[in-house]
Amino acid sequence: MRQVGIEVPKVDVLEKALGEAKYGADLPTGELLFLKVLRSPKPHAKIVRIEMDEALRVPGVEKIFIAKDIPGKNLVGTITKDQPILASDRVRYIGDPVALVVANGEEFAEQATKKLRVIYEDLPAVFQPEEALQPYAPLIHDKGNLLLEFHVIKGDSPRGFKEADVIVEETYTTTWVDHAYLEPDAGISYLDEQGRITVVCPTQNVHYDQKEVASVLSLPLDQVRIIQSVTGGGFGGRLDITVQCLLALAVFHLKRPVKIIYSREEVFQITSKRHPLKIRYKSGAKRDGTLSAVEVDILGDTGAYASYGSTVAIRSAVHATGPYQVPNVKVRSRMVYTNNSWSGAMRGFGVPQMAFAHESQMDLLAQALNMDPIEIRLKNCLRVGSETATGQTLMASVGIGETLNKVKEWRERGFFSKNNPKRPFIKKGIGIGSMWYGVGNTGIANPSTAQVEVDPNGEIRLFTGVADIGQGSDTILLQIASETIGVSLKDFRLIRADTAITTDAGATSASRQTYISGNAILNAIKNLKEVAIGEASQLLSIDEKDLFYEEGKVKSRTCLTTSIPIKEIAKRCGRVIRGEGYFDPETTRLDPETGQGAPYATYAFATHLAEVEVDLETGKVRVNRMVASHDVGKAIHPKNVMGQIMGGVAMGTGFALMEEFIPGKTTSFVNYLIPTSKDVPEVIPIVVEEKEPTGPFGAKGVGEPALIPSAPAILNAIADAIGERIYHLPANLERVLEAIHKSKQR
Amino acid sequence: MIPPFEYKIPKTIEEACDLLWQAEGKSKIIAGGTDLVIGLRNGDQSPQVIIDITRIEELRKIGEMNGVLSIGAAITHSELASSSWVKKYGKVLSDAASEIGSPQVRNLGTIGGNIINASPAADTIPPLMVLNAMGRVVSKEGERQVPLYQLFKGPYETNLKPYELLTQVIFLKLPSDMRSSFVRLARREAMAIARMSVAVVFQIERGKIEDIRIAVGSVTPTPQRMLEAETFLKGKPLDEASFQKASHKVSEKMISQSGIRPTTSYKKPVVEALFIRAMRKALEEQA
Structure with missing residues (x-):
């Protein structure tokens, strides 16, 4: 191996380090009109009328668009299309877009926005999922407030509980979390040389954006072009439509280039959030620690719109057991509309919330059984041949046990520090968090496509629709291609994430691109090799079956000295030779009644071990260290995998201790705290490689798994330190101190 | 969008006082701007004139005379934290200054701004209070010295008149014992x-x-x-x-x-x- 498994420089690193990368807001300004959105200050109201005369009189204002100016379908959404681009008759949350001002300059656009008058008639609003399910609750959408109810049922859970020697039952809650990507949403739109409406902006999925823009404008797909700009983070927040449709709407009507930049406050107010989940969790285990049953009830708040609500409801149910064998499982998962900010995809699709619950339960069981937290996990963890809660038998690459063993080694080496008698008010604790994560979308087709071509001039081009959002797919996909073709990475040109010249690779989400698009590229190269052998057969007058491909050349099986490099083949043919690839992971649809099926082709596994110190007098928690052990199948780029793990730990620390978005209150980074460099623990990343036979070079994925075990490990470490457990995230000063007081009262 | 304003950069206290007087209450003083700029951006503040006091030599000095330490209002938190005089004669203050925000904020934010912004959470105020600090306040009407605790009317509110300028904070050097x-x-x-x-x-x-x-x-x-x-x-x-x-x-x-x-x-x-x-x-x- 020359390119895979080594640390090549990331292909985008220099451009970014030099500040040359053009993010959304950096895109050319020139003669652009500027857009500004007027948003709803009300959580639920009818729009009686919009008075725009005064706003139109602001100098520099070109046009003000409202819902009736949308030529096509004024509803978007990744699964359920229920979210208007501009609210037509009513607003459903604080931040709903109502009007779009187009002006010659940002300040005029902003002035005009302030002069717009919207007459609202308040509607009763509902903010609690439980209340939203009541029969007389105000309806947020006509079809009712329950977006989805999903079940996973296996075995006989009442019998499982009868067999249990200990049962623990608790309720866990989590809150809204923002992606807090560094780059505010922004973009430009114009008519390209072919007259297509072209949008350039940060995104995680250009082909999805293209479909939505075309639908909103009622245009054929080929009249819309989306190009991904350099993207400063995504974490799921850029899977939904942000600025695309607004930009395209203005160009559709005005035929002039336009630009929009969201303020940080807008980004906080109107992009999706992590779903708050309320999880009632009952677990039973036998005296030896073997899990006999779990029953889980999940209630989620999707806010005003569906977005990925159903995905989260299903994925959280499927992952509810954690990475353990449980013979008897009963899960109910419901996702509910409210007038809160809308929830969507956020690194993990509900699994981080579930991991907080199932890992707390594992520690509670260990405590009740007087078992070591690692041993109880090792006893129950999935293995090759195990059957999951959805009845899927795992055939290979089940590294959970190995990730546990690795952190156990660190613990037994006495790596963690002891309490300092001179600081009696600081108590240390350690805690374990494990997780599993199905790579790719849940039980549905989610294919990727790719092309590789060799030019007569010797250039090798890799075409992919994959959006690199900073996670490193550009580099990883090139490594895979370079290794497989047997040609240096430097000879490649990457053409990516532009709907006019690349084909659909699906979303950069669900930790799927290395596995799925990596495989699509492998298939494209397989096809390219066949084409190359065919051409070589002609050129060399050797039968195809006597030729094979190796290290960048087509070689003869019979004559060791006869070979022709792939670049030479293209040159001598005088045309581009090309391979096409497609890959869709093998999954089965989940049964709608029981949730049984094989929803993912492969799973990633991980375990984190946290050391925390808790200030017993203030409730302040510091995370000192995190040993983070991840089964990624195969690290295509080990440093990049470690980078993902470190970023995940940072985000997980925020999820555990401080991040909390309060709709209508949180405005920006002033009151939404994420960990600073001083809050992030020392991270010891450990890469476990239980190769996935169907993965490219054995690889699976690490994007979301990196974050998931951190918060449970931290919360378990806090419980270890103070002798009392926290059931609500984040474990902020107040909650920790309250728990400390509770533990003292016992 | 920040509404337009005039920006004045006086070189002397006298000049600053003239500008403040002329502005008839429609001015704001800027030093580091770590609070004011946020106010301008979110619309809480819309002064017609902004008076930048960071070029006034006297406000940029830490001085020591007759057992008294005087700190110019435009001294930054970084300067407070690293001043050997402040560390020696009012460590409680330099300690507090060293924990404010981040290096960027400490390099911009000033002691005068921290006081005048009058946040209940201002980090330099409790140390200044235990140092029995006084503020020197200058205006066209003259000069006065006010015990710090008398400066505050309520959260984010001081008793200063709009044309008054806080020039120094002074306190008796803390004895070494x-x-x-x-x-x-x-x-x-x-x-x-x-x-x-x-x-x-x-x-x-x-x-x-x-x-x-x-x-x-x-x-x-x-x-x-x-x-x-x-x-x-x-x-x-x-x-x-x-x-x-x-x-x-x-x-x-x-x-x-x-x-x-x-x-x-x-x-x-x-x-x-x-x-x-x-x-x-x-x-x-x-x-």
Whole structure:
């Protein structure tokens, strides 16, 4: 191996380090009109009328668009299309877009926005999922407030509980979390040389954006072009439509280039959030620690719109057991509309919330059984041949046990520090968090496509629709291609994430691109090799079956000295030779009644071990260290995998201790705290490689798994330190101190 | 969008006072801008004139004369934190300044701005209160010296007239046998507003506490001296029991000022603990 498994420089690193990368807001300004959105200050109201005369009189204002100016379908959404681009008759949350001002300059656009008058008639609003399910609750959408109810049922859970020697039952809650990507949403739109409406902006999925823009404008797909700009983070927040449709709407009507930049406050107010989940969790285990049953009830708040609500409801149910064998499982998962900010995809699709619950339960069981937290996990963890809660038998690459063993080694080496008698008010604790994560979308087709071509001039081009959002797919996909073709990475040109010249690779989400698009590229190269052998057969007058491909050349099986490099083949043919690839992971649809099926082709596994110190007098928690052990199948780029793990730990620390978005209150980074460099623990990343036979070079994925075990490990470490457990995230000063007081009262 | 304004850069205090007078209340003073710029951006502030005082030489000096330390209003938190004079004669203040925000904020934000912004959570105010600091205030009407605690009217509100300029903060050099400390609690390790802070200064004579001053931040509408606790501790031995009792006086005062709120159940034990911690820290550090 020359390119895979080594640390090549990331292909985008220099451009970014030099500040040359053009993010959304950096895109050319020139003669652009500027857009500004007027948003709803009300959580639920009818729009009686919009008075725009005064706003139109602001100098520099070109046009003000409202819902009736949308030529096509004024509803978007990744699964359920229920979210208007501009609210037509009513607003459903604080931040709903109502009007779009187009002006010659940002300040005029902003002035005009302030002069717009919207007459609202308040509607009763509902903010609690439980209340939203009541029969007389105000309806947020006509079809009712329950977006989805999903079940996973296996075995006989009442019998499982009868067999249990200990049962623990608790309720866990989590809150809204923002992606807090560094780059505010922004973009430009114009008519390209072919007259297509072209949008350039940060995104995680250009082909999805293209479909939505075309639908909103009622245009054929080929009249819309989306190009991904350099993207400063995504974490799921850029899977939904942000600025695309607004930009395209203005160009559709005005035929002039336009630009929009969201303020940080807008980004906080109107992009999706992590779903708050309320999880009632009952677990039973036998005296030896073997899990006999779990029953889980999940209630989620999707806010005003569906977005990925159903995905989260299903994925959280499927992952509810954690990475353990449980013979008897009963899960109910419901996702509910409210007038809160809308929830969507956020690194993990509900699994981080579930991991907080199932890992707390594992520690509670260990405590009740007087078992070591690692041993109880090792006893129950999935293995090759195990059957999951959805009845899927795992055939290979089940590294959970190995990730546990690795952190156990660190613990037994006495790596963690002891309490300092001179600081009696600081108590240390350690805690374990494990997780599993199905790579790719849940039980549905989610294919990727790719092309590789060799030019007569010797250039090798890799075409992919994959959006690199900073996670490193550009580099990883090139490594895979370079290794497989047997040609240096430097000879490649990457053409990516532009709907006019690349084909659909699906979303950069669900930790799927290395596995799925990596495989699509492998298939494209397989096809390219066949084409190359065919051409070589002609050129060399050797039968195809006597030729094979190796290290960048087509070689003869019979004559060791006869070979022709792939670049030479293209040159001598005088045309581009090309391979096409497609890959869709093998999954089965989940049964709608029981949730049984094989929803993912492969799973990633991980375990984190946290050391925390808790200030017993203030409730302040510091995370000192995190040993983070991840089964990624195969690290295509080990440093990049470690980078993902470190970023995940940072985000997980925020999820555990401080991040909390309060709709209508949180405005920006002033009151939404994420960990600073001083809050992030020392991270010891450990890469476990239980190769996935169907993965490219054995690889699976690490994007979301990196974050998931951190918060449970931290919360378990806090419980270890103070002798009392926290059931609500984040474990902020107040909650920790309250728990400390509770533990003292016992 | 920040609405347009005139930007003036006076070179002398006199010039600044003229500009303030002429602006008839429609001006704002800028030094580091770490508070004002946020106000301009979110629309809370829309002055017609902004007067930049950072080029006034006198406001950029830390001076020492006749046992008095004077700190120019435009001295940044970084300068406070690294000044050998402040470290020597008012360590409680340099300690507090070193914990503000982040290096970027400390390089811009100034002591004058921190005072005039009058946030209940201002980090330099409790230390200045225990140092018995006075503000020198200058205007076209003349000059006056005001004890710092008299400057504050309420949260984000001072008693200064719109045409007055805070030029210096002055305090008597803390004698070397005086002990002091500052403790601060926030939701994260940097770039976080203080959830609570405590500053103490005291002297020990024959094993007993003398001349103690205590101030707390973030838990009362304006930072406050804790006079009841001070009175109680005078003449008391340096033992846990005295600290405990005094800590209750601190929390009682807090509650009497802020009333019982949903957050009181958190703040009460924590302000008590932080006070005791500040006392211990002062004893340990300079023992």
